[in-house]
Amino acid sequence: MNKATTPNGNKLSAFFCNIFGHKYIVSKKVTHHIKEYKCAHCKMQVTTDVNGNLSKLTPELQEINDTLEDIFNKRHRALTTSQHQKVA
Numbered sequence: 043m044n045k046a047t048t049p050n051g052n053k054l055s056a057f058f059c060n061i062f063g064h065k066y067i068v069s070k071k072v073t074h075h076i077k078e079y080k081c082a083h084c085k086m087q088v089t090t091d092v093n094g095n096l097s098k099l100t101p102e103l104q105e106i107n108d109t110l111e112d113i114f115n116k117r118h119r120a121l122t123t124s125q126h127q128k129v130a
């Protein structure tokens with residue numbers, strides 16, 4: 043029912059990526075150091091892991107990133123707010 047990907051197109055793109063390598067574009071900025079990437083050709087998603095390497099974006103890593111993003115945004119917002127208050 044849920045056709046999010048097109049297997050046939052991806053297969054050809056994946057073949058292309060196997061030869062020329064993936065063309066990753068940033069799909070989501072999680073923190074300053076952690077980003078999620080998506081291959082422009084085969085739509086494969088990867089993310090920066092805790093070691094700074096690119097790992098395939100698994101549901102587990104996606105969940106970790108969501109949590110990190112949440113913490114990061116809250117902290118960033120709190121920091122910005124406090125700085126703003128100091129200025130004001």
Ligand SMILES: [Zn+2]
Pocket residue numbers: 055056059063064065081082083084085086
């Ligand atoms: Zn690719």
